[in-house]
Amino acid sequence: MNQAVNKLTIKDYTSDQEVRWCPGCGDYAILKTIQKLMPEFDRPKENQVFISGIGCSSRFPYYMNTYGFHTIHGRAPSIATGVKLANPELDVWVITGDGDALSIGGNHTMHALRRNVNLNILLFNNEIYGLTKGQYSPTSKVGTHSPSTPQGSIDLPLSPCAVALGSGAAFVARSIDTEMKHLSAVIKTAHAHEGASFIEILQNCPIYNDGIFENVKDKKIAADFRVEIEHGQALIFGKEKNKGIRLNTKTLSLEVVTIGVDCPLEEVLVHDQTNLTLAQLIGAMGGDDSPVAVGVIYHNPKPNYVDDLFIQREQLSQGKDQGKLNELLRSGHTWEVA
Amino acid sequence: MDAKTEQHQNIVVRFAGDSGDGMQLTGTNFTLATALYGNNLSTFPDFPAEIRAPVGATFGVSAFQIYFGSEDVTTAGDEVEVLVAMNPAALITNLKYLIEGGLVIVDTGAFNAKNLAKAKYLSNPLEDGSLQAYKVLAIDIHSQVIAAVEEFGLSHKMSLRCKNMWTLGLVFWLFDRDKQSTIDGLKAKFANKPDIANANIAALNAGNAYGETAELPSGVEVYKVPKADQQPGTYRNMDGTTALAWGLLAGGQLANLGILFASYPITPASGLLHTLARRKDYNVITFQAEDEIAAVCAAIGASFAGSLGVTSSAGPGIALKQEAISLAVSAELPLVVVNTQRGGPSTGLPTKTEQSDLLQAIYGRHGDTPLPVVASSHPGDCFDTAIEAVRLATKYMTPVMLLSDGYIANASAPWLIPDFDEYEPFPVEFHDKPEGFQPSLRDAETLARVWAKPGTAGLEHRIGGIEKSYDTGDISYDPDNHQKMTDTRKAKIDNIANDIPMQEVHLGNNNAKLAVVGWGSTYGAIHQAVKRCIREGLDVSHIHIRHMWPLPTNLKDLLAGYDNILIPEMNTGQLVKIIRSEFLLDAKALNKVSGQPFKISEIEDAIKSELN
Secondary structure, X not given: OHHHHHOOXXXXXEOOOOOOOOOOOHHHHHHHHHHHHHHHHOOOHHHEEEEEOOOOHXXXXXXXXXXXXXXXXXXXXXXXXXXXXXXXXXXXXXXXXXXXXXXXXXXXXXXXXXXXXXXXXXXXXXXXXXXXXXXXXXXXXXXXXXXXXXXXXXXXXXXXXXXXXXXXOOXXXXXEOOOHHHXXXXXXXXXXXXXXXXXXXXXXXXXXXXXXXXXXXXXXXXXXXXXXXXXXXXXXXXXXXOEEEEEEOOOOEEEEEEEOOOEOHHHOOEOOOOOHHHHHHHXXXXXXXXXXXXXXXEEOOOOOHHHHHHHHHHHHHOOOOOOOHXXXXXXXXXXXXX | OOOOEEEOOEEEEEEEEEOOOOHHHHHHHHHHHHHHHOOEEEEEEEOOOOOOOOOOOHHHEEEEEEEEEOOOOOOOOOOEEEEEEOOHHHHHHHHHHEEEEEEEEEEHHHOOHHHHHHOOOOOOOOOOOOOOOOEEEEEOHHHHHHHHOHHHOOOHHHHHOOHHHHHHHHHHHHOOOOOXXXXXXXXXXXXXXXXXXXXHHHHHHHHHHHHHHOOOOOOOOEEEOOOOOOOOEEEEEEEXXXXXXXXXXXXXXXXXXXXXXXXXOOOOOHHHHHHHHOOHHHOEEEEEOOOHHHHHHHHHHHHHOOOEEEEEEOHHHHHHHHHHHHHHHHHOOOEEEEEEEOEOOOOOEOOOOOOOOHHHHXXXXXXXXXXXXXXXXXXXXXXXXXXXXXXXXXXXXXXEEEEEEHHHHHOEEEEEOOOHHHOOOOOOOOOOOOOOOOOOOEOOOOOOEOOOOOOOOOOOOEEEOOOEOOOOOOEOOOHHHHHHHHHHHHHHHHHHHHHOOOOOOOEOOOOOOEEEEEEHHHHHHHHXXXXXXXXXXXXXXXXXXXXXXXXXXXXXXXXXXXXXXXXXXXXXXXXXXXXXXXXXXXXXXXXXXXXXXXXXXXXXXXXXXXXX
């Protein structure tokens, strides 16, 4: 089986459907990355299932030559949970967006992560509603002008990674649509994780929200606006690799320092992906005064729902395939009428 | 005392007390003893929405009614002949059900000034003559219980908890029932607390002995209720919730499928989740979802993956699920949706019964989304309707709505246990051939879409809620294709009419002056009312519909053979609308939405006024 699987290529994972995203959409790059990555998983193609909700990103399953189900707005994590419970052998992927996962489907995202169902959740965050023509989303920055907020949005955005960490996710990461190498590495780690994994993918919408992630994507300036994190490595960034992140133990907050100027190298924070408090601080970076963290923010396995459910079930059935219904019907108090 | 006896063919007993008094447990034990005695019976638990209302409050009164006797019994009865009232609140809220001359048993220990005031009695009804129309058996059960359980050293509060068993002992004596099944039950229930078990058993025995030895007031007699002439076989007491749960397991086995039962707690439907959660050894997984929508979606996901997805709720939860049910209609996946209906709208009457979701079941989605609807008519019937729902869902790749209600879910009756080996299996065959495969393949006869589950090599495909090409299953916005797909989905469901039994007449002739047409839990009351009217020589028949959609093919012609049609429903007229609009027949409605089931007499009166 493995040999046959290894022979598969990107072509085997590409469906015959014409891709209908807008030209220049970040979704194209993500699709290509995943199609290319699939053969590396060493898993039968028929065991890959992509579940999506509604929105631009949710068209994704149509373009994968795997099993796929394009469902209804916000509910992909719930449908995916049912798929996984019915057949734990399947690799179940949830493809969702910021509106789908955090607005209409926020509850399901939260509970799939809390329960730790073995799903790989990929959230394409473009901070806008694309398919409905450009309204602001729950991740849009304050002041976003859109058809529904012509004077600028006034409500605070959610941070997807903060929501995931707050929901109890055991795997939380962030990556970027067009960076195939980085995205591939993060997805591979997520796939290997037992339990729910959550990846926020910063994704450009060239039509309604073009360029919002330009600072972290533009090769000329990105080094100053993002920090690539890795477990056990110091949080160092900047074109000159002279900037770092330090934990201010008095204010319990992170601060940007210049190494060798206002901070010795030893005091730069070292990333520990098993530390929830650090993950929350690192995941929240990216405002005006700190870089955006990309990479695995938190990875700390815990018992997962599917394994525990089947253990309980095994204990009840004691190895029997299934109970005899006639015995069940006659269990408890019965009596004979002659 | 001299045990004078009074002969009754059938009798109605109602236990009423504080919601903490254990009236449901008392009623359940009395039911079991009565079933073992050999009577036919039907029960009606009538409890408040409040879990533990303040002690003595009228809104916290919990009641359990049982109708039993030697004839066929299909309702919990209209006229209570024996009422047990554990406190003033129970008396004031339940006395209206007791017939004149009936017996009321009261605990004088609970008739103190505080409880009388809580029940809003201005004077003590035991002393002011207001109970003159009834036989009254007033006993200080408080003191009797305290004395009976003294030796076990329980606290005062724990001792008083045994008063329901003391009362049950007395009622056992009154009806000549064997108390052994209750003793066995107490021993099992309190296996780890022998003191509690023994105290309850002592209270039960003491109440029983009290009946035998005490000087009871004149007119209070032992009731003799002859055994019923029952069909031979093995029986059990069956409530609608258990029957439906086991019916789903049976359906899963007949279809050769595992079940994912995904649900969110809601009264009165949660019992199904509880029952199935204990039965994971019967190839079912239960999943308590975060909300109603997640529950139905998980069930749909499971069906996509090759299990049978089942979800369950009451009216408000079903409303939340409808968008997802439409997805299952569009994706053509099997799904069973159980609606244990309750009083609406909104939160309505959560613990009371109603039949007001028929239109929601048949029509309550967006777009043209036809699906089959099946209704259970009594507790035992839930077993067979659940199997039928699974059969239709898997054979036709469609969601099926299965209607029960709060009355059926909680009511119980003796059930002649069927031999499951005699049920015809309907195993699902998953598609597994890659040659020529399209997700749009259809069975030429049933029009059911192909079921190809993930994990099957070579059948990788995508489905979704966007309109699909009839030929390939790919996304299609083509106008003619949408027309064709809409027509096909409708034809598939309409065609089910040819795969369900012809409508039968349950009682009476095929062309009488009046047909009383019912569905769901009104079965028992209509049956009794029509039976009584036929005995009186009236020309009336009873027709009870199980397949609510599509309707049986012969129903129109059958109904057209009657001069008049009367449709009793616990709503403001839903089936009557469907019958009128589908068949252009002049059916009349008889409606009741009080949260209580129909009384036999209400239907009897309506029949008589129709025929006069």
